[in-house]
Amino acid sequence: MPEDSYARGSTGVALLGDTIGANLDRTAARVGDHEALVECASGRRWTYSQLNADVDACALGLDALGVHMGDRVGIWSPNCAEWVFVQYGTAKLGAILVNINPAYRTHELAYVLRQAGISVLVAAPQFKTSDYRAMVAEVRGDCPDLRDVVFLGDPEWERLLATGRAADRGRLAERAGQLSADDAINIQYTSGTTGFPKGATLSHHNLLNNGFFVGEGCGYTEADRICIPVPYYHCFGMGMGNLGATTHGATMVIPAPGFDPAATLQAVQDERCTSLYGVPTMFIAELALPNFADYDLSSLRTGIMAGSPCPVEVMKRVVSEMGMTQVTICYGMTETSPVSTQTGADDDLDRRTSTVGRVHPHLEIKVADPDTGETVPRGETGEFRTRGYSVMRGYWNEPDKTADAIDADGWMRTGDLAVMDDAGYVNIVGRIKDMVIRGGENVYPREIEEFLYTHPDIADAQVIGVPDERYGEELMAWVQLRPGAPPLTAESLRQFCHGKLAHYKIPRYVKIVDAFPMTVTGKVRKVEMREVSVDELGLQDAAAIRNA
Template identity: 50%
Template sequence: MAQSLAFTMGSLLADIARRFPEHDALVYPDRGLRLTYREFDALTDRVAKGLLRMGIQKGDHVAIWATNVPQWVILQFATAKIGSVLVTVNTNYKSAELEYVLNQSDAKALFLGEGFKDTDYVETLYTVVPELKGTAAGALESAKLPFLKHAVFLGEGTPDGMLAYNELENMGRDISDDELDAVKNSLDRFEVINMQYTSGTTGFPKGVMLTHDNIINNGFQIGECMKFTENDRLCIPVPFFHCFGCVLAVMACVTHGTAMVPVETFNPEQVLKTIEAEKCTAVHGVPTMFIAELEHPNFRNYDLSTLRTGIMAGSPCPIEVMKRVIRDMNANEITIAYGQTESSPVITQTRTDDPIELRVATVGRALPNVEVKIVDIETGESLPPGKQGELCTRGYHVMKGYYKMPEETARAIDDENWLHTGDLAVMDENGYCKITGRIKNMIIRGGENIYPREIEEFLYTHPKISDVQVYGVPDRKYGEQVMAAVKIKDNVECSEDEIRDFCRGRIANYKIPTYVKFVDEYPMTASGKIQKFKLREMAIKELQLEDLESASTG
């Protein structure tokens, strides 16, 4: 057995702060913020006390809706130190999605930033919970969201009905260290402290419950694959609300005493500037981010000579991009990782010394202490090397389950504790895996996982739509785009723009169909099942995307 860490989040941070007290923990050059691990540990203690004073207790659910601001990573540890569960909210969400997550998660508090792109978070929250205006902070009573009591604003000023985050740090001043320690000592590393929402082909988003042990050990092994030490510095442009941000980045760093250098919202030049200014040795990103950085007109003006490693993940990596990242960005030890939220999230990863062929043609081999097998989709029998089947995984990294969804959990994790990923894969005799398809028809657009069923359920609420099928089609920039094949009710007229306008402001922009096709019927199997792969094939032909389809690595 490879090394395993037996910590809670609080005891892990205390251990790292003891070992590397004066090493940088969290750095925001633009904000002039630079916290050592000693300071970061102390600050998260103060915020944890503030949460206790606010009435947040072990087991309570605390949602966060913000870009990569400092408070995000501070709250990741402060909530865990008191055993409350951090519910991460996608920064792209609109009102309907926010309401669903707050309701389904039983969130007691929401920490929210100012907004992202075209969404004003404060106004959106007021739309969802109009009672908040005119209510004293912490006294919210909402019929729609009965659990929600607190809204805490992370920006400047204090909107009506909310508490300012800055007040939180001082609120717990009268709570002693002994009091906080008593709470910390009551925690178990196998308790849930993180909940992330992932959609499914069978319905609405599901809350994936992850424990201290899940994300600490997954983060540790991810960092080991990159050979992280306390001397590394990771530039983090990927969002914290994804496992990519809060585990592959934050937990990989903290388990090794590595410095975290976040970029608040992705901007290719800001990433280049940050790497140079902070002498970063590693950078994470989805392929589209790396492409944007490489193709930025000022790319050659930046000194990236300190770069060594990082992770490219989220969607298949084109070989030419990988070669350019190694050659032009100096990241000759860049790695590829594969997994899903339900597995904390990384299942397989390439290693720094793997040849480039393996780093592009595969998603690596299983992390230490992780089991992987490929099974026949029909029989469930294990398959030999070279045969395609469903990738299943078992180990410490598998989630506790989906929140309040026991049937969905039972469908995902079998009686022998194997997590069924829904991904088609082939494994070679050395354990290296290649992902060849998706049983679930999931769409991956620029690193965002999009589940057709969720968009279909939403579009079914359009008064003119009688049926709709959503699927992905190849795209040069994002890997895939969303397409909807729509059947209109009899004797009505509808345009593509009408469908898209219906979506705007109600579902995240990246989920809005780029292509809308009106159809009279769908290709069906003999047993009456709609064949989405045929809809996709027809669309590829009509849109003349054959060259992109043949270039895809799956």
């Protein structure tokens, strides 16, 4: 009888019982003179002692503004050193940091400010084409809880830090004595495909331990220097990046405020980074730079690819061309702090490039029938579910949605389709909602995307289902070509697939694009792709057909 698709993580290394602030204090006491943070755009640098002092100043400055334990403090900014001050400073106060997506417009900003009840907002003045000052001014009257707005770089921000530096540090010791590792400390709004985003509420214990064990999976020590081009607003940046570093005394390197492939590789070269993070599209952009071979990446040892499905061919290039021989894939979701599985440095190349690894320490995972919740046998497809310290406290002020996501036994429903093999390695084969049903055949876009990556002219590919009057759905591939590649037609792509994929898995439609519609965290917005495709292909009648 086949073994169930269930696995439990190791418990050989104990969970941390600290708060985030106490853990930073311990690291600063241990490696105070070691470099903690580098901001490449400005050239600014901090040792752990200097960083901890600025974090304390930020905390005491916010305290002087009247921020109390449990108050929500918003941060709306691209990656910068001040983001780090606010992240750790609010943790030392016991305030709840609310991460606001830098790409939000006024409608989304107003929703988050109201839904979380944010009383103090720390914001950049602007980013790219967004004028944050004007946008805040536009919505402020509709956000009754918003008491103070402090823009980074303004006199008010400098005054906040100066006030904090002059304050009695005994205040922080007093606050520390009131905090618990189980306190809610962070709200992150998940980028839902429909409706308003939900605020995943995470504790010190959630975030600190997940960052620590991700770092353990990468083998971090204080000798490591981590290049973090992924956004701080998401768990990947502020959790796996910052907390992965500070729990090990490693160095955080911010290559640029927003992702820039050239700036990222320059930072790796100049700062001799040993680890590089990114979502797949970031690594694809870096590898596609015309002068990629000119960068000295010889310092790289490890890193993390995560955030969306990781193409096997891209992983192989990262290993062979970027020298990241110990690169790991992490899989998870915001609601689980975020990582549930990770590949290991000692895994063979096939498992390290074609799976998302095995269960993380102190967690449980299973692959379950989406309808019944029953664990399926290994080798069968089902919904990936996880349970343990990493599962969020819930969606902020939305108990019904929390109950929909976390079952009565504490299992988090991810919505991802997965297969677990006999050795416990997991492969993510798609989203339950992304699955395409063509003429009664279940088709998982991920499988087809992986195949399309083997085409010599294709740099990136995303497959979606579009409505079809005969089959219910048909397949469409959105494709990015490599620089200098010849034109690609639907017919030539079908010829490439012929004889290698089952006929029902071969895309009927092909669209050549320069980029995919993305969330700020690097997830492809397939719902938007489908909407665009329906309009461009004239499939409105097929889309209007109702099905049982």
